[in-house]
Amino acid sequence: MTQPLLRMADLSVELPIGDTKIDIIANTNLELGRGERLGIVGESGSGKSITALAVMGLLPQKMRVRGELIFDGHDLAKMSEETFCKFRGRRMAMIFQEPMTALNPVKPIGAQIAEGRILHLGETRADAEKRARLLLDKVGLPAPRFNLDLYPHQLSGGQRQRVMIATAIACEPDLLIADEPTTALDVTVQAQILDLLNDLIDDTGMTLMLITHDLGVVSEMTNRIAVMYAGRVVETGRTDDVFARMAHPYARGLFAASPHGAGLMPRPAGAGRPRLTAIPGVVPDPFERPPYCTFADRCGFVRDDCRQSMPALDLLSTNEGIEHRAACLHPCESLVRP
């Protein structure tokens, strides 16, 4: 394997509170090769969005990154804000969850799409807007119905998300981070947006980091997956492998709790629609994380030694050069699906 596009080594994101510091993200190791599509899944509060923001360098002001965060050979964690600005939007781009508020309401969409090209590629406004026109066509918003001088409020949610996508890919970035890109949209629109993203990535060969809690989306869109829980990656591997085994009890619980995942779970013959099983308890507050396996207190398979130490992200298997790892002392052995 060549040098990965993105590598997190022992990456933590810390938040100073008073005299103490807490790790929102703790000791994460993750690699992302060029052209790969990585899905990051987890409950709210698991740290998946923070991970994305850390990569973009857009963490809330008080948060600090510790460890390595190598993007194409550059350590983003040590990069000056000025240099980082040259990466953002140019080499890496991000699509946000809420299309209704992610666009500036007082600027026409054309200007918002063109802004990045003017900034990074030094194009004139006219050239950049010509390009914005092409981009709009590309994301399925053809002229003349969708002119550059439309304002966000004149578009529906799905259309706005298309504008967001056009804005993100305007400078042909290497890495596209999509943070729950369809969550806020109608179900019918969700599929269209995902198809659009799929096609665009196929066309451009961009690397994708897709953050979602929708397992169905992950299974369709990604070839690799990382399951996060309480600021840590608890299981990672090829999407198929992880879906097949769900070695970490949390992964299994997560799957059982989602409609898509539950569909994948084995069920007794003759049983009707599978019941969704909620995971008992809540994700521990970052302040209250135990010094041992953070899932132990909610885990159905918990054993005594789970409360002794923090499990490492151990290698389970390697498939097509991609390692399947899980941070569990007692990973589930049985395959969910053969």
Place this chain on the structure above:
Amino acid sequence: MSNASNTAIAAEPGIVVRVLASRNLVIGLIVTFILIAMALVSFVWTPFSPTALNFAEKLQAPSLRHWFGTDNFGRDVLSMIMVGARNSIAVSIVAVVVGAGIGVPLGAVAAARGGWIDGVVMRMSDLAFAFPALLTAVIITAIFGPGAVNAMIAIGIFNIPVFARVTRGASMGLWKREYVQAARCAGRSDTAITALHILPNINHVLLVQVTIQFALAIVAEAGLSYVGLGAQPPMPSWGKMLNDAQTFIYDAPWLAIFPGLAITFAVLGLNLLGDGLRDILDPKVRRQR
């Protein structure tokens, strides 16, 4: 663990804690207290008589004897400012009481009844806002004659639409709430609902507005007496002192400085008090912090 989690876990902190936590409120309370104390003390004691003329000591610069200097009649400026505080406070209190006393019921009725009553009340307040307030106050005092009482009325009139709008705005939303609707269905009169459910829920908004209007009234009173339409001699008033000072500004600048400082100090204190009250009373602001 950390104090942040403690506050998160602890229920609403007590009112004393909240008051002390707001720097604005503490400073505002202190300044307002000094202002009121100054006015009250002036009833029983001032360094010199604020009205007695003493040409032998006219236009003296600030000194140990006359902290703020003397004016062209030889009167002690500090004493005049102390007595002037009385006038400012009295005019402002009445102006706010007039404004709130008429404006709040108007706003409450507008919100409760809606329809044409609401329309009339709001158009009337639009109209009132269209006139530059000072100008109308000048005309009002021209009609009724200058003096502290008429200044109170003139300023009070301009407080009416302010209170009407604030009351209406704050209570409109409440009328749509379930418990209010329920009370209505139960046959409660609008007056009773307003008294029982609406006003108690908007009193923090009104309290904040009262402090703001109080501060504005002090400025307005100073403005009116500056143009000679406020309190009349021998009663000292800050605005008139400023006006009198203007011809002496070359030779006796202290005459122009201290009354202005007094106005600024008073308004600053009341504004801080208003901000502080909003900090601790308005749930929206509290959440933002």
Place this chain on the structure above:
Amino acid sequence: MRSALKWGLAAGLIAMSMGTASAKDTLTIGQTLEPPGLDPTAGAAAPIRYITYTNLYEGLVRVMQDGSVQPLLAESWTVSDDQKTYTFTLRQGVKFHDGSSFDCSNVKFSYERAVAPDSTNAQKGLFEPIEKTECPDAATAVVTLKRPTSNFLFNMAWGDAVMMSPDSVADNKTNPVGTGPFKFKEWVKGDKVVLEKNPDYWGTAAKLSQVTFKFISDPSAAAAAIQAGDVDAFTSFQAPELVNRFQNDANLQVEIGSTSGKVVLALNNARKPFDDVRVRQALAHAIDRKSVAEGTYSGFGAPIGSHYTPIEPGYVDLNDAYAYDPAKAKELLQAAGVPDGFEMTIQLPPPTYARRGGEIIAAMLAEVGIRANLVPLEFPQWLEQVFRGSDFDATIINHAEARDLDIYARDKYYFNYQNPEYKALYKAFTEASSEEQQMDLLGQLQRKLSADEPNVFLYAFPKIGVWNKKVKGLWVNMPVPADDVTQAYWEE
């Protein structure tokens, strides 16, 4: 920003230096108030007269700075023995600024217009004695009076009695046309009135080519303007407290003169307790007029003891009649049956002398147990309530009109002084035929007023003149409201 400020400073300095360096035949006079119009026959405001009197308009006769009456458009006149017929010989070759010529028809027109039923002449009373005006020929005017009127010539020298042409009279408020040595050039409302030299003047031509009257109501602004040289003269400066600054300024000359204005504490003689002469005298003793003059006008006003000023002919000094003596005042109050004093209100019109005077007098009256409430009024309200309505206890006002002893002889005047003896004296005065007799009666009138003290006479309203030391020929005293610049010039 910084450089912009410097720039502005430089520009200002250039403008200033240009102002003083330019030709010395123009004069800028600062005035406190803008006139409401420029027709002295259609309004009482003094600023109208400041600008127009003898500069723009001329009457048959005029008042000089010393108060004497001199011929102007009338070369000479004779008075009949019964004192009722005045025959004026008019000057020849006089032209109005619009080119029309002046003759007896203008005299007839001007006087008849003033007495007409629809006349809006503010001093209509001055013309009331006129029975008829006749023109035996163009150069002679014969004015017949209903009765002898000893002040008649002086009255015809007032600004209200100037000659006008029927062709231009309608527009005189905004475009004045007279016969004077200056003619109207422009009026920038709210800012200035500009007069220019009349090249066709019949008499001694004016020495200045242009005179600008600039209106600056704020005293500090006025002071700044004269010190900066933006205005060359302030002939009636209104803020006495700033005078010492001018006295220290080497470029400026300060001339404290007097007007014929009398500042009085007017009392409502029809109201108790002011109907009692002892109460009025008590008030006079309770008030230290020197302190009042000091506190209201920096001591520039000369105290007066009657309704007459030192610059008017026949003045008698009665200042010692009521020395400041609170004890005496208390005695008089006791005698009048009000030993514990009483409560009264003093209505104060807006001028500073009145408002400040009120504060001072109230403090002094408090010493003798009289509690005076001050009620400030706007001038319109004062006129309505005090002057027209006579609804007041006391007020402080400057009676600006010259030689107006007649107001105490009127049947109805706001302070309600009714005294048959005084009326008889005044009648004798108007009918007196010799000057000697007149002067004697003037003295008697003043003494009678002093004895009766219908009002507390405070001080003669001063005229504070401030001007560039090189400006000459401006009036120091002002017997009638005027700003005569016909003889003003710059000394080389």
Place this chain on the structure above:
Amino acid sequence: MISFISGRLLSLMVTTLVASIVVFMLMQVLPGDPALIILGMNAEPETVAALHRQLGFDQPMWLRYLQWIGGFFVGDFGTSITYSVPISELLGPRIMVTVPLALMSMLISIFGAIVIGVYAAANRGKIGDTIAMGIAQIGVAIPNFWLALLLILLFALKLLWFPASGFSGWDDGIWNGLRSLVLPALALGLPLAAILGRVTRSAVIETLGEDFIRTARAKGLSRSAALWKHAVPNALIPVVTIVGLQFSFLLAGTIIIENVFNLPGIGRLVFQAIAQRDLVTVQSLVTLLAASVIIVNFVVDLVYGYLDPRLSNGGH
């Protein structure tokens, strides 16, 4: 849109009309007789009566109102009682003082507000924010006429940079005219800037928390570029509303400030007219001022629509 504007224009006319009636009625109860003021203390009653006839005071009230308001709406504001000239003639040169003064102070307040508000918002919670807001807090509390006196003391008397008062007129050159308006405009504008600055700060802080700021940052805009290009334009919307509301304060302010600085503006004219009972002038000017407040609020609504596209073209 057109029906919206014409509707607003109609209500604007009606409000102005009602305002004119209110003012006219106030003038009728205003004590003091203009004729007496013109004719002074020696006037005979018959002379006063003659002047009354000349001024048309003998006509019934409703007729005088109709004559006045009829002319008013076609730009004939009547004839000044005091000056006997058309009021529009009095108005002309004074507008040239008051409007530039109001505009200058408006600019000062907006510019000052944006500088102080955006600075404080960008440095939220830091010492700079505290200092800036402390200054704003004091600025809000300072009455403008006192600030005027302080400015005169410092800049006119001590430093001699600007004239203490008076207006040299535009004839002396634009620069001299502007120079005499600088201190008055500062006295008027700075306290407003303090009020607006506080509004600006909270508006900017609010917008800085919006998602589209994160979007802009994700595009590669630096913090300050995102602030100025995206946050400030959005934050201006509430600021403009306050500017509109402040306009009537500004007008009231010019009245008092023109008196402090002895500027021959509309404010002084109104003041003088009230003192001289130049009733026609007072009622015309006050109605005009009220109308201008109403019109400015209308214009603010339009600007609002321009700043916030969500209001002007209503989507679909």
